[in-house]
């Protein structure tokens with residue numbers, strides 16, 4: 001059903017983004033791998049979790065501030081790394097970074113950004129208070145500094161990888177999120193049929209010295225045969241290191257002082273290995289259902305990861321967050337904060353920086369309302385994120401249709 005009138009939910013922005021974007025960009029952003037079972041599961045799994053509300057508590061004050069890796073953030077919501085944001089809006093990653101910085105929410109910049117990591121850092125460092133006329137609650141909160149992390153794809157060419165890491169540190173990124181679920185690219189059917197990075201865009205973190213690493217997405221054709229892989233998958237197979245192993249986390253730790261987070265963990269076993277490898281954080285993620293189809297929804301995987309990590313590192317979650325109540329559920333099950341991927345792109349497509357702020361603000365407001373309406377089992381309502389506990393959730397029975 002088409003959205004009518006003022007958009008009021010993330011799904012309204014999704015429809016508006018689809019209407020505005022080219023088919024090429026929309027398909028790339030929206031796709032999951034194969035049958036997209038995991039993509040759908042990410043959202044559905046949230047809908048099977050119920051909230052047990054308590055009533056007649058004083059819920060007049062709700063505070064959603066928290067911190068990640070010791071840095072304060074305004075609420076437990078951030079932008080997940082997503083590649084090639086300038087296909088969504090000419091200001092691309094700079095707009096996302098400004099939106100996040102102005103709201104004091106964390107952003108993870110993709111290695112595959114269409115704006116260089118230095119330019120993104122500069123854009124976010126100078127968020128003029130009135131760059132966009134905004135109501136008070138949108139304006140810079142001077143007590144909190146922006147949090148910006150860099151997402152790392154480990155290239156076979158370790159000199160290229162090292163250069164990226166050094167540049168990220170020099171530009172002021174405060175952590176590396178190493179993506180570990182993409183040794184090869186998942187099969188996204190629309191991209192195999194056709195994906196092309198528009199010719200005026202490039203992977204801006206790679207300069208001429210990295211020749212071959214800045215042009216991506218030309219449709220792959222193998223003579224007279226139908227394409228069997230997208231240009232993206234061919235690029236990943238050529239450039240990204242499929243031999244990556246836990247030893248390389250030790251190597252990364254040896255070349256940088258930045259804290260390391262692994263992005264793409266779904267099991268207790270890997271969570272434990274991650275902690276033993278010395279990471280500071282783990283992102284429970286299935287890459288938005290774009291890698292291995294058939295893996296668990298992230299909210300299903302979260303409890304075992306939280307249990308295995310046992311407080312030795314921070315645990316975050318992404319995948320399928322579309323409501324403030326989804327964030328509430330993730331926090332209840334032990335996530336320190338969540339990240340959103342596609343909704344940032346919908347905000348960008350809708351209205352650049354302002355659109356991203358609108359998306360983030362909507363989720364923040366929904367989370368606050370959810371906390372207030374959920375109440376709590378003591379005298380006062382759910383006032384802070386620490387008050388959100390697993391006991392506030394229950395699980396819907398799976399109803400068989402047979």
Ligand SMILES: Cc1cc2nc3c(=O)[nH]c(=O)nc-3n(C[C@H](O)[C@H](O)[C@H](O)COP(=O)(O)O)c2cc1C
Pocket residue numbers: 028029030042080081082083110111112151179263285286287288289290318319320321339340341342343
């Ligand atoms: C268009 C798109 C591009 C992405 N690019 C990257 C990337 O460059 N690096 C990465 O680690 N994850 C990437 N991701 C995965 C996201 O960081 C995140 O895990 C996922 O989008 C979360 O699911 P959600 O879209 O349902 O919020 C991408 C996701 C999308 C949708």
Ligand SMILES: CC(C)CC(=O)C(=O)O
Pocket residue numbers: 083112182185232236287290
């Ligand atoms: C590896 C690139 C294709 C970027 C990415 O992570 C994605 O599209 O999911």
